[in-house]
Amino acid sequence: MRAPEWLTARPVAHRGLHDRARGIVENMPGAALAAIEGNFAIECDIQLTADGEAMVHHDDALGRLTEGSGALLGLSSSALKDVRFKDTSERMMSLADLCILARGRVPIVVEVKSHFDGDRRLVTRMAEVLKSYSGPVAGMSFDPDQVVALRDIIPDLPRGIVAQSDYTEADWPEASPSQRNGMRHLKHALRTRPQFVAYWVNDLPAPAPWIARHIFGLPLLTWTVRTSEQRARAARYADQMIFEGFRP
Template sequence: MRAPDWLTKRPVAHRGLHDAARGIIENMPAAATAAVAGNFAIECDIQLTADGEAMVHHDDALGRLTEGSGLLVSMTAAELKAIKFKNTSEQMMTLGDLCALVAGRVPLVVEVKSHFDGDRKLVARMAEVLSSYSGPVVGMSFDPDQVLALREIMPGLPRGITAQRTYDDSSWTKLTPAQRDSMLYLRHGFKTEPHFVAFWVNQLPAPAPWIARKVFGCPLLAWTVRTAEQRERAARYADQIIFEGFTPGT
């Protein structure tokens, strides 16, 4: 399977077209609505709940952007759907809610967040939700095991790997050296068989995404593009951008 042509046709709004100055927070309904209005694809994150639902949220805990506190995986979908984003009247969505809101008008790029513990329930729930969704959508994850789960549970869904050249910054200290090593250089590619690569723009160019793009024909998305320098870098080395903080074309 090749990555769909629509994947690189338009810029991808990182966690929706959010703008905190206008009260539009990442991954909330208004951010999705704004992206649809701008005709941008939507990148979003999903997290697992205690009762096996897929919630649209980046962080694995409440508090940074929302009211309340606690791990999402310790709460039910009903509890989380009642949570409001700070200083707004909007509440957290399920993946099903997002699909109903977007209704196929723009593509969805769904990132499966992972605790790197081998739990595949989130991908299983994603498959259930998307089984009745006819709009354009792809899945991706930093965790090679979750990409493998996408391959095995949803073989007909285009899938990608979210990656960077190194994993030595503080956000990766929770992983074992063996786990970090397994993610380097896209070395899992012959097992996960990704159809595209989403790579950290600050670490482009890099050999692994170059090979994936030039040798294996995997489109390359550059994340997260915020500055003019990053836009220029992405234009040189990638096929499309995952962006935030500005509106492409303006």
Template structure:
């Protein structure tokens, strides 16, 4: 897809510019506001709620970050928005609320989480919510089936494949051959690859062979930063300010 320079123009804050030592929790309004102030792009995670809403949250379960337990997908959006986060006054956001907060001021990179079970509801909801969003925005997933579903419902929305070689996410969804076939069918516009696997055959084939912009995750210090600068177009970082 032409015209993706905006995707790699600025370092991407992983789950926002978060720092729990000062009360800024990942994937919250405070973390996103901090990234906006620093003019970093934002990466965030999306999960599907029981009522089909796209929620900004990384884990499948609520246990690590909230005062509740159990799977996020068992609760509706309205119920999830009432759940208290540990060490924060923020609440779990919907994708729509995130879009309203960012309002095109920095680039948004949405990672659609998946259980590799063929569920395409999250891709459909993402496409619905971001339709008409005026700012720079892209979506990606480890699951090529989800990326393909996004292609079907929102072909004009830049889409990416998140990947690493080991453990291969394709193993969770079936054979390696099926994973590769689905990845090609999804026709990603960019790649997001583990920094620990750079340089590597597949990410560099995508970058140099197919001309796909290459993001790399998760850059957490100087060795990672140097590797990212050598082999990728931009980094997804946390724990420091590049």
């Protein structure tokens, strides 16, 4: 199965169309609604909770953008749904909540966050949620094992790999040296069989995404586009951008 045309048909709002100056925080309901109103696809992150729910949040712990503290993996979904984003009245939502909010009006691109421990519960819950959702959705992850989980558990869902040129221990402490090495240069591609690639804009052009795009015909998204220079690079080397900080 090839990635659908809707994946690259419009710019993708990174964690929704957020704007802290306007009180709209990344991954909160208001950011999703702003993306829908702007007719942009929504990129979001999901994290696993103690009770196996998929919550829409980038960080694996509370505190940077929200009230409270603690690892999401140690908290229940009901407790997390009471967590407010700082300086707002909005609360954290689950993937199911986002699907109800979106109602198929724009595509959703879901990044599956990982602790690089082989745990498939987050993808399993994602599959359960999406069974009753008919809108356009794609899944992706930095972790090749989670991309394999997407392929095994939700084979009909378009799946991709999020990638960059290098992975340091400082930036990827939960991944082992062999895992970090296996992530470089899309060396896992025969195992993961991604249907699209999302590559860091500052690393373009690079051989691996060029081969994926031009030899194997995989759509190439690029993240996270914030400046005019990055936008020009995205237009030259990728099929679509994942953006933030401006309105295309």
